[in-house]
Amino acid sequence: MSASTADILLGIDTEFGIADDEPDIRGRTPMRLAWARLRRDKVSMAALGFVIFICLVGVFAPVLTWLIGHGPNTEYPNIGLTIFGHPVPPSRTFLLGTDDLGRDVLSRLIYGARVSLEVGVGATVLATVLGVAAGLISGYYGGMLDAFIARFMDILLAFPILLFALALVARFGPSLTLILLVIAFFEWPLIGRLVRGQVIALREREFVEAARAAGSSNLRIMFVDITPNLIALAVVYATLLIPVNIVLEATLSYLGLGIQPPTASWGNMIAEAQNGDLYTIAWWMLVFPCVALFLTTLAFNLLGDGLRDALDPRHGRSNLLGGKTR
Amino acid sequence: MILTFLFRRIVYLVLVVLLITLATFVTFFAGSAGSLAARFAGKQAGPAAIKNAEIRLGLIHGFWYQYWHYLVDLAHGSFGLDFQNQEPVMREISRAFPVTASLVVGAAILWLIIGISIGIMSATHPRTVRDRAGTLFALTFLSMPLFVLGVLLLLVLFYYLTEAGLHWFPAAGYVPLTQSPVQWAVHLILPWFTLALAQAAVYTRLIRSSLLDTLGEDYIRTARAKGLSRRTVIYKHGVRAALTPIITQLGIDVGTLLAGAIVTERVFGLTGLGELSLDALFNGDLPVVAAVVLLAAVFIVFMNTVVDVVYALLDPRVRIS
Numbered sequence: 001m002s003a004s005t006a007d008i009l010l011g012i013d014t015e016f017g018i019a020d021d022e023p024d025i026r027g028r029t030p031m032r033l034a035w036a037r038l039r040r041d042k043v044s045m046a047a048l049g050f051v052i053f054i055c056l057v058g059v060f061a062p063v064l065t066w067l068i069g070h071g072p073n074t075e076y077p078n079i080g081l082t083i084f085g086h087p088v089p090p091s092r093t094f095l096l097g098t099d100d101l102g103r104d105v106l107s108r109l110i111y112g113a114r115v116s117l118e119v120g121v122g123a124t125v126l127a128t129v130l131g132v133a134a135g136l137i138s139g140y141y142g143g144m145l146d147a148f149i150a151r152f153m154d155i156l157l158a159f160p161i162l163l164f165a166l167a168l169v170a171r172f173g174p175s176l177t178l179i180l181l182v183i184a185f186f187e188w189p190l191i192g193r194l195v196r197g198q199v200i201a202l203r204e205r206e207f208v209e210a211a212r213a214a215g216s217s218n219l220r221i222m223f224v225d226i227t228p229n230l231i232a233l234a235v236v237y238a239t240l241l242i243p244v245n246i247v248l249e250a251t252l253s254y255l256g257l258g259i260q261p262p263t264a265s266w267g268n269m270i271a272e273a274q275n276g277d278l279y280t281i282a283w284w285m286l287v288f289p290c291v292a293l294f295l296t297t298l299a300f301n302l303l304g305d306g307l308r309d310a311l312d313p314r315h316g317r318s319n320l321l322g323g324k325t326r
Numbered sequence: 327m328i329l330t331f332l333f334r335r336i337v338y339l340v341l342v343v344l345l346i347t348l349a350t351f352v353t354f355f356a357g358s359a360g361s362l363a364a365r366f367a368g369k370q371a372g373p374a375a376i377k378n379a380e381i382r383l384g385l386i387h388g389f390w391y392q393y394w395h396y397l398v399d400l401a402h403g404s405f406g407l408d409f410q411n412q413e414p415v416m417r418e419i420s421r422a423f424p425v426t427a428s429l430v431v432g433a434a435i436l437w438l439i440i441g442i443s444i445g446i447m448s449a450t451h452p453r454t455v456r457d458r459a460g461t462l463f464a465l466t467f468l469s470m471p472l473f474v475l476g477v478l479l480l481l482v483l484f485y486y487l488t489e490a491g492l493h494w495f496p497a498a499g500y501v502p503l504t505q506s507p508v509q510w511a512v513h514l515i516l517p518w519f520t521l522a523l524a525q526a527a528v529y530t531r532l533i534r535s536s537l538l539d540t541l542g543e544d545y546i547r548t549a550r551a552k553g554l555s556r557r558t559v560i561y562k563h564g565v566r567a568a569l570t571p572i573i574t575q576l577g578i579d580v581g582t583l584l585a586g587a588i589v590t591e592r593v594f595g596l597t598g599l600g601e602l603s604l605d606a607l608f609n610g611d612l613p614v615v616a617a618v619v620l621l622a623a624v625f626i627v628f629m630n631t632v633v634d635v636v637y638a639l640l641d642p643r644v645r646i647s
Contacts, residue, residue, distance in 0.1 A: 003463050155345070160622045162588060163603065167353050167615060170607040242389035247471045255604065267473075274477055277497075280485050282380075287481070289473045322330060 021036050034232070037310040044306025050299040058114040065111070070094070070104035072111040077102050087282040099272060106282060108264035109180035111293055115265045116296065120246035126184035128238045129172045131191025132230060138192070138224055139199025150196065153189035161186045162251070169257045179258060183245050191237055195230055202226050232311040238302035245295035250293055266293045331634075337628045346623045347400075350616045351393050383409050398614070405617040410609055415617045418602060425500050426598035428510065429517055429590065430583045434576065436522035437529060442565075442572070444526070445533025449568075450560055452538060459529060467527035476520040476593035483516060498595030517594045521587055525579060532575060537568040570641065574633055581629030582622065 029038075038044055057064065065071055080102025092096040096105040117224055138149040165182045172178055202208065203226070212226045252258030253267025261268055266289040272278065272286035363380040380386045384395065400404050405415035448460030467475070486496045495516050501509040540546065541564050549559045560607035595601075599618055606614035 008374055159346075159349075160619065160626075162580065163619055163622060164349075164353070166604070166607050167350070167586075167619070170610070243469065250471055251473060255588070255592060257607070262473065270473065270477060274480075279477070279481055283481065286477060290478055293474055294470050297464065297471065301469050 014175045026036065028226065030232075034310045036308075038306055041306050041309070043302055044310070045196040045303035047299040047306065050295065051303055054113055054296055055117060055300070057110055058117040061271065063111045063113045065107045067105055068095075068104065070107045072107040072264050073103065074107075076104070080104070085201060087278070087285060088261070089282070090284055093097040095217065096283065096288050099285050100278055105269075105288055108269060109266070109288055111264045112266040112269060113292065113296075115259055115263070116246045116249060116293075117178070119183070119249040121299075123180045123187065123245045123249075124238050124241045125243065126232055128191050130184065130188035132195050132227075132234055134188065135195025135197075136192040136222055136226065136230070138201055139196040140203055140218070140226065142200075146196075149192075153192050153196075156186060156189045157193075162248070165248070165252060166255065166257050174252075174257055176259065179249060179252060183248055187245070188262055188306065192283065194233060194237060198230060199226060200235055202229055225232070226324075235312055236304060236308045239300060239307055243300040243304075246293070246297055246300070268312045335627070335631050341494065341626065342627055343377065343400075343620060344397075345398065346619055348393065350612075350619050351389070351396070355614050379540075382412075400620075405620075406613045407613050408606070409611045410606075410614075412539035415613050416522050418614065419599065419617060419621070421596060421600045422599045425596050426584060426587060426591070426600065428500075428503065429521065429587055429596060429598060430580060432511075432514055432518045433521035433525065433583075433587075434580055436518055437525040438572075438576070439524035440522060441529025442533055445530045446537060446565060447562070448530065448534040449541065454520075457534075460534065464527045464530040464534075467523050468531075470524070472520065472524050472589045473593050474589060475524060479516050479520055480593070500596050500598075517587075517590050517596060520593065521583075521590050529572060529575065532571055533568060537564055540564050540568045543567075553584060570637065573636055573640070577629040577633035577636075581626040584625045606625060 038048075061072075070076070076098065079093060082088060082097040087100055087102070088094055088098045094104050094106070096109065099105055110122050133151070134149055138146045145189070165179075165186065169178060208225055209219055211221050216225070249258055250267035250270075251264040252263065254271045256268075256271065258267055259265035261272070269289040270286060270293075273282070273289070279286035363376050363383060363385050367454050377386075384392060387395070396406065403416075405419070407413060408415050410420065444460045444463055450458050450459045482496060484495050485495050499513055501513050503510045541560070546559060547564055549563050550556070554563075584599075587598065588604060589599045590596070593602065599607040599621070602616035603615060605611075606618070
């Protein structure tokens with residue numbers, strides 16, 4: 001017997017299969033398909049590369065500054081300032097120059113990346129988890145509960161977010177945790193609304209009906225059957241929220257109501273450079289944080305766009321949303 | 327019909343005003359009134375002076391009393407006195423509003439021109455170099471935080487030009503339109519472009535996708551088939567229909583920004599509503615903050631109403647309801 005039973009059952013032409021060195025019959029999950037599509041997109045891959053790079057910089061900030069030999073808040077009044085007390089331009093010792101207190105701009109940039117990512121990613125994860133949970137409950141149960149949650153989300157979205165974030169921070173004193181919580185509080189409805197719409201469409205589908213017929217509980221249907229279908233949507237919009245939140249944190253810090261000096265943040269570094277028109281004698285104090293901020297938001301935006309194209313949660317190729325199709 | 331529409335809008339507006347003022351009051355009163363009074367009692371104030379300030383600022387009353395008092399004042403068209411100088415908040419707002427209005431209206435005209443023309447260019451030449459250039463423009467300014475764009479413009483167009491002997495753009499300040507229209511415009515060019523470029527990015531994307539959709543419609547093909555030129559079809563039939571989503575966006579944006587383009591005003595030292603509210607936030611000056619937040623909400627609701635009416639005027643199929 002040359003062909004195995006399994007081969008026959010699967011309808012595989014064994015002769016052809018043997019002749020071919022690499023029969024491409026591996027199962028491809030929707031996620032793997034999306035990844036294959038993303039990998040062909042050069043711009044997205046470059047963006048992904050930069051995002052990974054900036055994350056590594058943030059995570060290994062202490063190691064990097066140790067390698068450079070200058071702490072982010074260490075002042076070098078002798079070598080870090082000119083004899084007139086001005087910042088030192090980029091040089092061998094200070095690769096990106098120093099600021100008005102003689103601190104290493106590069107070390108501060110590295111720690112700034114850490115703050116940006118903590119707030120950017122932290123607030124996004126929190127907002128996404130809250131948004132998915134609220135959208136799931138609201139969309140799945142419907143009725144009064146849904147009406148209440150949906151109305152509440154609409155009201156929150158109507159608030160002038162920057163003004164209220166500023167008011168809250170001014171009232172309770174700036175801290176990283178508070179900034180993170182405030183941003184997440186005003187942003188979860190963005191995700192929540194999208195998820196709710198998706199869940200309302202999903203709960204009428206046959207696989208949910210089948211699960212219910214098989215005796216699954218509501219919780220099981222919500223988490224085992226519906227949630228996997230929301231992952232693509234959540235990932236795309238979370239990726240697009242990260243740059244928004246990084247910019248929000250930087251803006252708050254720039255306005256003086258975010259991360260407080262001496263802790264470095266890209267926003268407050270730019271504010272320091274503009275303070276007393278310092279940038280007119282030390283362009284590096286202004287330009288480098290600007291470039292870091294721009295490249296990071298650009299990379300996240302490009303990656304988000306690429307992911308959306310790869311996962312395409314909107315444009316009806318429902319087989320990519322996982323679950324049943326063929 | 328128009329009357330019921332207006333009535334419903336007014337009811338909605340009152341609801342929003344109540345909610346927003348309440349939220350502002352709660353935000354500020356979550357701390358104690360005593361610490362707020364201590365700030366305005368002057369340096370090294372004794373307990374008596376603090377008590378005095380508390381009475382003067384009306385902080386001695388309970389939360390609901392103060393809130394009620396505020397609403398009554400509001401009904402009489404007054405925002406009360408500020409904590410800092412005991413000056414009518416209304417006066418400060420009317421001083422700051424022209425600055426913000428000049429900034430926002432000028433920028434809005436600019437961003438419409440830039441956004442619409444680049445968007446049309448992109449949509450009429452899809453998947454060409456021009457389209458990619460348009461996309462690149464949009465992505466660049468979408469990813470650039472407003473204050474980064476502002477300070478970079480300052481560095482290049484103000485500082486480097488001034489150093490090169492070209493005093494084209496001043497760095498900061500505001501000159502009233504009535505005083506000197508030329509100086510007014512010159513002082514506002516950089517802020518206008520900062521705000522406009524950031525906004526134009528959004529509009530470019532909107533116009534591009536909306537126009538691409540419209541140009542795929544059957545009636546566009548019909549118009550071409552009956553022999554109209556490409557130009558006439560794009561501009562008379564296509565763009566006109568594609569503009570509707572822009573109007574919604576414009577209404578929201580102008581409404582939001584009128585309450586203070588906080589970041590732009592800070593970068594260029596313009597003393598508009600944004601700067602006023604920022605100062606008030608730093609000082610804990612509750613009446614000023616409440617007034618600005620309230621204005622923001624009112625502007626947004628007002629602009630939404632205007633948008634609905636304009637919609638009905640532009641598109642006969644839309645009925646006001």
